[in-house]
Amino acid sequence: MNKVRLLLTLFIGAALFLIWSGNTFAAAFTKEDDIKKHEKLTLDIIGAYRDGLAEDKKLREAVEGVLQDEIMSWLMDSIGESFGKSEADEFDKMLDKNPYLLTNIKKKYDDFMKTTKLVDQVSKSLANGEYVEALFQAADGSVKGLKFPVLQALWETIKVTYQSHKLVVATGAERDLAAIYGKVESDRKIFGIITPRSDQPPQIPENLETADYFFNRYLMTDDGTRNNFKQYVKNVIGDDWPEQDWNQWIQGYMALGSGQDTVKNAEIEKLDTTLRARARVWIHILIKDINKQARVRWGQVRVAQQIADFEKFNDRVGQFYNNDLAQVFKAYEARQGLKKDMPKYMDYPSNSKAARGRIDLQMGKMKPKDIKIAEGLRNEIQTWRSQGVDFARRAEALGKMDLESAIYEEIRAWDMLGDRIEAFAKNNTNAFLQVIKEMNTEDANAEKGKDNPRDAAIAAIAAHYVDLHQVHLKPFDWHSVELPLPNGRTKSFTPEEAMTSVLSSLNEGDFDTAGDIMGGWNGAVSAAMTLNRKRRAAELEKAIAKPTEDIAIALKDYMTAREAIAAQNRAIIENQKNPLGEKLKEAYRVQEGIWNNAEYNGKWKELGAQYEAAKQHSESIVREIRALDHHMEQLSSSVKPHWEKYGNTGAGWGAACAMLRESLDILNASENTQHASVLADMKDAYAAFSELRQTLAARWARYNHDMQEIKALLPMAPEKAASGWKPDVVAETDRLENFVKERSYTFVKGVKGSGLLFTLPEDVRRTSLDIQEGSIGADAFNVLIIKSEAATKSWDRAQDKLKNLQELNYPSLQQIRILVDKSVNPSEVLKSLDALKATAGKVDGYKKAVSSERFDRMILAANTDAGNREKDAFWLSQKSKELNVFFKEQITKKTIRMGKNDYELSLQVSDDGMVRVEKPYPHYLTKTELKEMTERIRNEWQAVPVFSFIQKYASDHYQRMEGMLLLPGVKAAKEENYLKYPKSVLIWKSSLEGAEIMMKNLVPEDKDYAKKIADVERLLPGIVLPAPEKVVGYVMEDNGGVIHSLEHPMGRQYEKIYKMVSASLDRRLDYLLKERSVGQQEMMEAEKKRTQEEARKKTEQDGMMAQEQAKTQKTNQVHEDRVKAFYALFKEAYEERNDSQIISMLSDKWQANDGSTLSDLQMNLRRTFKMFDEVKYNIQNLSMQLVGSGNGYSNYLVSYDVTITSRIYKRNMKHEEKSSINEEVTIEGSGNPKISKTLGGRFWYVH
DSSP: OHHHHHHHHHHHHHHHHOOOOHHHHSOSOOSHHHHHHHOOOOOOHHHHHHHHHHHHHHHHHHHHHGGGSHHHHHHHHHHTOOOOGGGHHHHHHHHHHOTTHHHHHHHHHHHHHHHHHHHHHHHHHHHTTOOOHHHHHHHHHHHTTOOOHHHHHHHHHHHHHHHHHHHHHHHTOHHHHHHHHHHHTTOHHHHOOOOTTOSSOOOOOOSHHHHHHHIIIIITTOHHHHHHHHHHIIIIIOOOOOOOOHHHHHHHHHTTTSSOOHHHHHHHHHHHHTSHHHHHHHHHHHHHHHHHHHHHHHHHHHHHHHHHHHHHHHHHHHHIIIIIHHHHHHHHHHHHHHHHTHHHHHHHHHHHHHHHHHHHHHHHTOOGGGHHHHHHHHHHHHHHHHHHHHHHHHHHHTTOHHHHHHHHHHHHHHHHHHHHHHHHHHHTTTHHHHHHHHHHHHHHHHTTTSOOTHHHHHHHHHHHHHHHHHHHOOOOOGGGOOEEOGGGOEEOOOHHHHHHHHHHHHHTTOHHHHHHHHHHIIIIIHHHHHHHHHHHHHHHHHHHHHHHHHHHHHTHHHHHHHHHHHHHHHHHIIIIIHHHHHHHHHHHHHHHHHHHHHHHHTOHHHHHHHHHHHHHHHHHHHHHHHHHHHHHHHHHHTTHHHIIIIIHHHHHHHHHHHHHHHHHHHHHHHHHHHHHHHHHHHHHHHHHHHHHHHHHHHHHHHHHHHHHHHHHHSOOOOTTOOTTOOOHHHHHHHHHHHHHHHTOOOSOOOOOSOOOSTTHHHHHHHHHHHHHHTSOOHHHHHHHHHHHHHHHHHHHHHHHHHHTOOOOOHHHHHHHHHHTOTTOOHHHHHHHHHHHHHHHHHHHHHHHHTOHHHHHHHHHHHHHHHHHHHHHHHHHHHHHHHHHHHHHHHHHTTSEEEOSSSEEEOOEEOTTSOEEEOSSSSEEOBHHHHHHHHHHHHHHHHHSHHHHHHHHHOHHHHHHHHHHHTOTTOOOBSSOEEEETTTTEEEEHHHHHHHHHHHHTOOTTOTTHHHHHHHHHHHSTTSEEEOTTSSSSEEEOOOTTTGGGOOSHHHHHHHHHHHHHHHHHHHHHHHHHHTSOHHHHHHHHHHHHHHHHHHHHHHHHHHHHHHHHHHHHHHHHHHHHHHHHHHHHHHHHHHTTOHHHHHHTEEEEEEETTOOOHHHHHHHHHHHHHHOSEEEEEEEEEEEEEEEEETTEEEEEEEEEEEEEEEETTTTEEEEEEEEEEEEEEEOTTSOEEEEEEEESOSSOOO
């Protein structure tokens, strides 16, 4: 019994003087082998309570620690109330004055959480580029007054960004500004060095130097930027953009085949000359609006940076609001309830001491026969000590440690009294045997020396008592009751065995078995004891009934007289004593009520007099009762003579029966005491272990929660991580640094591209863009800096949490394993903690690896790299422009032209590979002439500064130019020659010389005249024309179209021979005419004239047809070149994702094979261009065929294969579609091509 009482005392007192040490009060096993072998603790009830108290204290400390960090301190200050330890008393006073204070505070927290939710929604929508005005206004009104740095900084950035966004929207050119800003954002020459963590947005300087740089770098070389700028000038500034006029179109027409768009060239040249000064004004206006867009972009980046801090803040506040706040409120509400009963706690030590003195005095006077009184005192002791346990807990909860200590001393004193009561009851079960012995001894001493007939009777009765006692008053057999246990088992227990089994089961964590034993003890054992009590009482009464009847008959006369007296006494009892007894009970009740009120509530001064009056009233009733007792004794003594004559035997037997019944009552009380004591111990043990289990479970849950949170915050390596593992953010930082080093740019290494001269200006421009795009933009650093700062803060928080972690030692984990969770492995838990600490130990190194200093070094290197890239990119863009001019000039000079796939020398090459020239006269070039021509071209090219650029930086293109000068597929004319007009008949010099010799030797009378004239015609084709119907058989070719082309030595020689042949034919005719009649001669003359006239007309007609064919061929070539240029522009517009420009390149009557309209197409293109960050439009196998012309229009059937490749950067997604396109392209009278029909395939995505 003493252990049960002491343990509750220690439960309260432990909070005052115990320092938690797992091996002080936990189980004896400290090695895991022991745990696995025994799986059992060795706690007694005291140990369980003491461990539970210590664990509970740790748990409370963990909850209180929640209130000590920076965020919680600010939060409570912002709400207007604090829950910190130092303010506890002051807050208690506020609660005393205002019982609704906690409710009001809860409402403030509710409002605060709504505000943080609004801020979270606004910040995330803004980071996604969404601006919800209503949401912003709602949050702005709620945020005012909340000054926490993280929240305030985030909201200030959001406000700046919203205001800047409004300014951008107000320009009406939001899309164009965003596009232009995207082009110039990474241009260090414009924005300077951008620091991702800067507190101010980057701004473009508004000066003349910046305006000129923008003009040269972007307007003159970047079509996309120029298109956006054009829209800005028209829609925002309201000025006219320089459109193409007729002369510019003519100039563009002359540039056909160069791959340049005529409209674009016209715009560029006009801007570069007449409108530069005007453009500067436009650019100054644009820069002001671009700076607004820069502030929007900066705000989006800053919000993205600050969201990480805000989310940590919001998460911490949310955790407190959803979890810890309720515990804090509950604690303060409990404190308020405890404070109301404080007077009772304060008076307990003095009241308890007084009650103990009274009971101690009463116990000192008790004799063995007073065992029933002892049971009542035991109940009173239990009441006092239970009240002390409750008061001690409340005192500890209120921090009244001195009061708790005083109550604890009282509880120990009550436990000592309880031990005395238990010993008294246990040692006096057979007390009345001792009473008999004492009575016999007294009687024997009183009657010694006398002849007293009572001796034999008393001795006989005493002996009979002993016999009856031994037979009918046997103790209860505890093993007679089998208690049901889990898994179908049963077992019987003595009180000691039952308590031992319960404690053993609880130490094994087997609460089911302990509960079953305790339930069986309270149920089945109690019921069996009740039945046993009834059985013993019935057997005893049966055993004493016959002797009682025999004595009654013998003592009939005595009994008659005694009955008469008894009847009188009963009447006195019933009519007088019993009413007085009831009055006395009421008087005692009133007296006790006054005493309790005065004692417990400290009101003796007010109630003392009242208590004395009640006491005197009780004593007066007692005196009345005693008077009645005295009167009844006198009545009873009146039958004494009868007793002395007959009553010795009856009185002795009656006393013996009374003692037997009293003995039975004592035996019952003793067994009940044992049963109740063990049941109370069981309940105490079960409660102690249950509380320990509950507290351990709470600590285990809290520990797991904290560990999981720390693990989530720390960079934990995977289980099978390779050696040298690093957190992702560190690895990414390493990769970025290596990337910065690897991408380090120093100088232009060469122009990449197809190697075609036709694309060289574009290749140079692309190389310029590639160099510029190769720079590492701010976003690459911004994203990683945000991640590194968030990681660093997480790691710092993890280290702080780890320092403040309520660790569980091995014994505590052992208790958790046995009482809470069998799966807990203490060694693994401690190993996990060690791993966590080891990781935390590496955090400082990780933080250094992602430090701002390291990023600053990388940013400096990247900015230096970007500066180098910008300088060379601008230089290349200028070279691209120079190359455009160079090739345009070469085309204008007709040095080169657009061939099937690339530029080629502008040469007229015959079918047999000879080069024809028209100046100084039409002829094919000889080897010497070809060499002179290529040397001249090479010298002209080398004289142009940009040629050295090609030679140095575009080796493939240079080799192609050199390859052109090698004249592949060309062969030299074998000798001097000329081409005779109009049919370009090839005349070799040797042929002229041979024909001249032949004509000098030819005479009209020569019998082989016709044959020799035919030989001359073979040398000089066409000089004569066969005419069988003529007398001479030949006529001369018409020389009307010949003489103009003979102004050169060989022509003059041909003319000489021509005249020689003509004269020879005339002489031949004269010769033949002489030999014919005059009539024949006239007829022949007429025929001669007619033949000469027909030959002249035919020669004239052939000349006109040749001119028309040359003109048609030239027009077709122009149209084909223009279609090629058109598709180059189409590709460019598509890759710039300019749907408006694409639609403008289609006829208003455009038709598609699938029924799509222009609006359908434009909507489809817009969706596609909005969806993807990059689109590539690759055209291959372009071919065209004239299918119709007339009324100023020419229709071409165009076929090509296209591959459309698109990318989404954020999702790292690539999409590719291929199609074979068949289209009808119409060239109008203005010369502008447009797509009139898409007959097959698609150049747009199908969603």
